[in-house]
Amino acid sequence: xxxxxxxxxxxxxxxxxxxxxxxxxxxxxxxxxxxxxxxxxxxxxxxxxxxxxxxxxxxxxxxxxxxxxxxxxxxxxxxxxxxxxxxxxxxxxxxxxxxxxxxxxxxxxxxxxxxxxxxxxxxxxxxxxxxxxxxxxxxxxxxxxxxxxxxxxxxxxxxxxxxxxxxxxxxxxxxxxxxxxxxxxxxxxxxxxxxxxxxxxxxxxxxxxxxxxxxxxxxxxxxxxxxxxxxxxxxxxxxxxxxxxxxxx
Amino acid sequence: xxxxxxxxxxxxxxxxxxxxxxxxxxxxxxxxxxxxxxxxxxxxxxxxxxxxxxxxxxxxxxxxxxxxxxxxxxxxxxxxxxxxxxxxxxxxxxxxxxxxxxxxxxxxxxxxxxxxxxxxxxxxxxxxxxxxxxxxxxxxxxxxxxxxxxxxxxxxxxxxxxxxxxxxxxxxxxx
Numbered sequence: 001x002x003x004x005x006x007x008x009x010x011x012x013x014x015x016x017x018x019x020x021x022x023x024x025x026x027x028x029x030x031x032x033x034x035x036x037x038x039x040x041x042x043x044x045x046x047x048x049x050x051x052x053x054x055x056x057x058x059x060x061x062x063x064x065x066x067x068x069x070x071x072x073x074x075x076x077x078x079x080x081x082x083x084x085x086x087x088x089x090x091x092x093x094x095x096x097x098x099x100x101x102x103x104x105x106x107x108x109x110x111x112x113x114x115x116x117x118x119x120x121x122x123x124x125x126x127x128x129x130x131x132x133x134x135x136x137x138x139x140x141x142x143x144x145x146x147x148x149x150x151x152x153x154x155x156x157x158x159x160x161x162x163x164x165x166x167x168x169x170x171x172x173x174x175x176x177x178x179x180x181x182x183x184x185x186x187x188x189x190x191x192x193x194x195x196x197x198x199x200x201x202x203x204x205x206x207x208x209x210x211x212x213x214x215x216x217x218x219x220x221x222x223x224x225x226x227x228x229x230x231x232x233x234x235x236x237x238x239x240x241x242x243x244x245x246x247x248x249x
Numbered sequence: 250x251x252x253x254x255x256x257x258x259x260x261x262x263x264x265x266x267x268x269x270x271x272x273x274x275x276x277x278x279x280x281x282x283x284x285x286x287x288x289x290x291x292x293x294x295x296x297x298x299x300x301x302x303x304x305x306x307x308x309x310x311x312x313x314x315x316x317x318x319x320x321x322x323x324x325x326x327x328x329x330x331x332x333x334x335x336x337x338x339x340x341x342x343x344x345x346x347x348x349x350x351x352x353x354x355x356x357x358x359x360x361x362x363x364x365x366x367x368x369x370x371x372x373x374x375x376x377x378x379x380x381x382x383x384x385x386x387x388x389x390x391x392x393x394x395x396x397x398x399x400x401x402x403x404x405x406x407x408x409x410x411x412x413x414x415x416x417x418x419x420x421x422x423x424x
Contacts, residue, residue, distance in 0.1 A: 035398040035408075042400035049315020049404075053344070122345040126314055129347070129424050137399050 001183055005176035006117070007061045008079065009186065011069075012174060012222055014054035015080035018070065019229075020101055021047030022236060026088050036091070039137060043098060046130055053123045060119075071240035075229045079222040083166040085229040092145055092155035093163070099138035100167040100200065105131050107196045111187035120185060139203055146207030153208060160204065161212055168217035171196070260303055261333050266292050269333055270307070273325045276318040277403050278421075280360050283322060287352025288312065290343055304337035305330055310348045312424065313404040349374060350424045361421055362387045367409065369423040384420050386411035396420075 024044035031037035055066045084101070088094045109131060112124035145152040171193035173181075180186040201211045261269075270292070271284040283289050288309050295304040307326050311319055323340045330338045350369035353361075358368040367387045383392045391413035398408040399422075406419045 035400075038402070039398060039400040042404055045315040045317070045404060046313065047315075049311075049313060053314055118345075122347075126311075126344045126347040129349075130313060133399055133422070 010058040012079040014051045017047045018051035019080050019084040050127045071237045075225050081169040093159040096159040099142045102135040103200050104170045107192045116184040143207040146209045164212045165218040172220045276321045281357040285354045285357035306339045308341045308343045367420040369421045388416045389414040
């Protein structure tokens, strides 16, 4: 097996979950209702937990220490999609993003539990049951807001229009992914995308929302970032870099 | 059994260790132990003929992956066993098989309920198809309850309200 290819994949999975968790955490104390404040904090913590597992295996393979990878790498070294680095926007935007991501994770994890790499399969199995709660929660809210008031509907449609092309980047394979697919370490993202698209388009439709017609991702390379990531990292990393881990938390 | 080294020295047995671990409470639900919750998965004593102290390896598994109590739990195990004179303790985190709420013991379920925390229904590993809508109120046992939030004050809890006695309560999530 190509260990470098697997490490690259693990890093991309970890980076996506981590940054989405970070963005979600920005809702703490700001969500429109108390229940959702609590829910988004939970979603954030879950995603950080999932990232930690992927980072852990990445560390096992590469020796790259988790905290160094998170706090001491500049934007150019991150391998997340732009989808997760976009600012949290309004609540409709964050909810739609989380729903699209949950849908992606559910189809992905359903396959990863059968990975020929036992370590990958183990992590996927651990994460999967938690993700069921996420998808259930966000799909309910997509429906509630999509079919809610004129205002909530308009905001959801706007969010979907903006996010859809970015979400498609989640299904762009990495350069060396083909080998891992051939060895059944990873599922084929092309097939997953069809499944995800069928499910999400149907759910949006049932929620009174129309999915944009575009079939091409806004961006395809995970090495390419918007200016949002640098700003986010600047906020997130500055304390660690200032103290260079001289302090005990 | 290997011969004892050092006269009159009694080495903790597996039973002693399990009993001690059963005294460590879950940091987020301090009425049930980590053993009762199914978080402690295994204990192994590595006998060492040269040293008077054996090494002990404890395996534990996280309930939810992002559970912030994991480090507290790990430290609590080391502390507890150190206090028994076991100098070399290793706490290993295992992921497989993933923790399931079905592992929560009967006694722990009763304690959770008495604490006002509705225990998770048994699902036989089929959490995929299983999504409890009817959870019994831990105060009046009515199943006329409704979920108000699938996410609660900790990763493992959901929030419900009892329509019968009007009491809001928390449920330990099925996982």
